[in-house]
Amino acid sequence: MRPPTACVACRNRRWKCEVVTPKSPCTWCQDRQLTCSFTSSTARKKDWSEAHWEPRPYDSSSETGIRDEVASSADYQAAPSTSNGLPSxxxxxxxxxxxxxxxxxxxxxxxxxxxxxxxxxxxxxxxxxxxxxxxxxxxxxxxxxxxxxxxxxxxxxxxxxxxxxxxxxxxxxxxxxxxxxxxxxxxxxxxxxxxxxxxxxxxxxxxxxxxxxxxxxxxxxxxxxxxxxxxxxxxxxxxxxxxxxxxxxxxxxxxxxxxxxxxxxxxxxxxxxxxxxxxxxGSSLLTQMVKLNAILIDISSSRLSRHGPPRNCRSANKELNGWVGSLPPNLRDTQDNLSHYAALGLGPMFVAVHLGYYHYGALLYYQYLHRDSYDEHAPTYSYADKCKTHSVGLSEILYRAFSTPGCEVYYTMVGHVLVIASTVPLHILLFNSDEEQTRAARGRLEKNFELLTCLQRLWPTLDVSFARFREFHRACQNYKETSFRMDKWLLRFLLEFANPVGEKDPDEPLTETHPWSMQEWDLSPF
Structure with missing residues (x-):
């Protein structure tokens, strides 16, 4: 019988088994302090508390195929590996x-x-x-x-x-x-x-x-x-x-x-x-998430009004600018920092921090897209422009995350924030005649759709995200003039991330004529 070329653990996982020295553990088992079937004697399980531990650099060979191929069986049929239902x-x-x-x-x-x-x-x-x-x-x-x-x-x-x-x-x-x-x-x-x-x-x-x-x-x-x-x-x-x-x-x-x-x-x-x-x-990524969440609570108290930017919006705008301006240099959204955190094994967490920042900013300024649709000289034009900037920033960091090994983000809320960000390119296609901007918006929509499709292969809730996006697109087709007015339907679309929104009712009261406080929604998607 031909001797095995892979240890038991690697054969079970169908991954390449690499042995540097004969009769020594393979690299996968050695990295995880496991007993490898290639060793001549039983090795002691090393206590992680005795070793100096750092987040491991990304190893692309250990994740080949996770995103490429998925099965399509409707029901779970695999038998558990142990009597209590746990795998080996x-x-x-x-x-x-x-x-x-x-x-x-x-x-x-x-x-x-x-x-x-x-x-x-x-x-x-x-x-x-x-x-x-x-x-x-x-x-x-x-x-x-x-x-x-x-x-x-x-x-x-x-x-x-x-x-x-x-x-x-x-x-x-x-x-x-x-x-x-x-x-x-x-x-x-x-x-x-x-x-x-x-x-x-x-x-x-x-x-x-x-x-x-x-x-x-x-x-x-x-x-x-x-x-x-x-x-x-x-x-x-x-x-x-x-x-x-x-x-x-x-x-x-x-x-x-x-x-x-x-x-x-x-x-x-x-x-x-x-x-x-x-x-x-201050250099903790989780701390930055906490700080952003505190700002978001203030954003949620912004009252939507027809009379220009509300005071709370200006205050939240100042807080967001203060947060990003006070970030330590190594926490700012740059490719060098992204690569640095990927090497530490913290790439997805770094991406999640900035996804929160871009999404929260887009929510804060979203209410001003409607005015921008018809009057680019309106006092709130700069706020509408900020919404577009945050939408682009969110999409761009996702593109860089998925092209930087070890930074890909697959948690479900990415689908929701990406759907919200994708409605801004729709706004540009509807109301902007600049060829360069419309071409860029169409390109972002295509890339975003690819990412959403990738996430849909993993999470059932992405079906809801796609349905919400289709309903929003249908509303834009049927009610172009009011598609970005902040009525209750649009608030539900922006905030109730896990629920279908249903068809838009053009006769539903508008928040501009019937003020609606976002405070009662207590929003925060992270």
């Missing part, structure tokens, strides 16, 4: 790493990566968390167990198992994390109400525990609690907006320290009580 140990680690690659720190920040991966290796991770994680990450796997299974439906059995294991009588950090994972899953199915329930339970549990001030065994425990707390504050805003209910958490939180820099955070270890040399938070 090697596949568990792969799926957890895919979760950190594509979901964590863009959709939410719940875990300390080195500690969680070590728990998976040691098989001490709570099963409710592992099932919740796999429900989100399994769609990205090329493992043979998923052959012939549509990526969009792979997570269902794991999510149902996680929900069955969820014990709401246990008020703990684990319960909070599990609820956030389940909330993140159900929204991928378009279930905004269920998402709001899971997130509400997580928020109330955090209040009961006083999570940001909960005593921890180490600095690491305290930082995880704070990062989960800030995550809850952000998702509470956009989830409540999606179903138009009051937020579960209060409006202010000035006494809780902002998250520390991600590199410093990843270097922390369990049981280590020594303070890091620096806990400076």
């Amino acid at each position: 140990n090697a596949l568990r680690i792969e799926l957890v790493e895919l979760y950190f690659r594509y979901i964590h720190d863009t959709f939410h920040s719940l875990f300390h990566r080195p500690s969680l991966v070590q728990d998976v290796i040691d098989e001490t991770i709570p099963e409710v968390l592992l099932f919740g994680i796999i429900s989100l990450s399994s769609r990205f796997s090329n493992d043979p167990v998923f052959t012939g299974v549509d990526p969009r439906v792979r997570g269902g059995p794991y999510a149902r198992k996680a929900q069955a294991l969820l014990d709401l009588r246990e008020v703990s950090l684990t319960t909070i994390q599990a609820c956030v994972l389940l909330g993140a899953f159900v929204i991928t199915e378009g279930e905004a109400a269920s998402e709001a329930v899971f997130y509400s339970i997580a928020c109330r549990s955090a209040l009961v525990l006083d999570l940001p001030n909960l005593p921890g065994q180490s600095l690491l425990d305290q930082e995880v609690n704070r990062r989960v707390w800030w995550t809850l504050r952000m998702i509470d805003v956009w989830s409540s907006n999606g179903v138009r209910i009051p937020r579960a958490l209060g409006a202010t939180c000035s006494d809780v320290p902002h998250p520390m820099n991600e590199i410093i955070f990843h270097r922390l270890r369990r049981g280590d009580d020594s303070e890091p040399l620096s806990q400076e938070s």
Whole structure:
């Protein structure tokens, strides 16, 4: 019999197995501190807490084919690999790493990566968390167990198992994390109400525990609690907006320290009580998300009026300009910075920060596109121009992200913000006669459609995004003169990201003649 050319783990994963030295572990197993079948003796599982850990650089060979080919089976048929419904140990680690690659720190920040991966290796991770994680990450796997299974439906059995294991009588950090994972899953199915329930339970549990001030065994425990707390504050805003209910958490939180820099955070270890040399938070990507979310709450209080730019809009405009102007040089939206964070393994998180900035700005200035349609000398012309600039900025950073290895962003909210950004090129095609601008707008629409199609292969909720975009296009065709007037239909289109908008009613009251406060929507998509 011909000797195997790949270890058991790599054969199961159908990926290239690279061995540098005979009888030594392959590079994949060695990088993950796994026992490789190519070793002559059983190697000790190395404790990640004993090793100096940094976010790993991107390895394109480990992700070949994730975006190219997807199966089309309507139902999940793959059999679990173990009696409790969990995959094999090697596949568990792969799926957890895919979760950190594509979901964590863009959709939410719940875990300390080195500690969680070590728990998976040691098989001490709570099963409710592992099932919740796999429900989100399994769609990205090329493992043979998923052959012939549509990526969009792979997570269902794991999510149902996680929900069955969820014990709401246990008020703990684990319960909070599990609820956030389940909330993140159900929204991928378009279930905004269920998402709001899971997130509400997580928020109330955090209040009961006083999570940001909960005593921890180490600095690491305290930082995880704070990062989960800030995550809850952000998702509470956009989830409540999606179903138009009051937020579960209060409006202010000035006494809780902002998250520390991600590199410093990843270097922390369990049981280590020594303070890091620096806990400076200004360079933290999560801190920048938190700051943007605070600005967005102010944006949501902007009142739409026919009488020029409202005071709140000018105030929010000043805050947005202040945020981007105060960014440290290494956090600004440049290709060099994008490549730098990709090399650190933080490329998607860097992209998510700037997607938030561009999207929030587009929402703030969107109400002025209608005036710009008919009077380019209107006092609010500069605001309409800012909306177009933010729309272009959002599209452009996505193009660069998908062309920079290690920066691709695949979380579901990208679909929503890209649909909103795509309506601005539609505005240009409808109301602008400049050939160069219309050609550029048409090109962006084509690229955006390609990205949306790519996301649709992974997430069922993108069907809703496409339906909303088609309905908006239909409204532009049928009611060109009022297609960008800020009526209630357009507000629903901009803010209720998980719900279909239905056909536009031309007789629906307009916000310009019937003032409508965005504050009651409490919007935030991140």
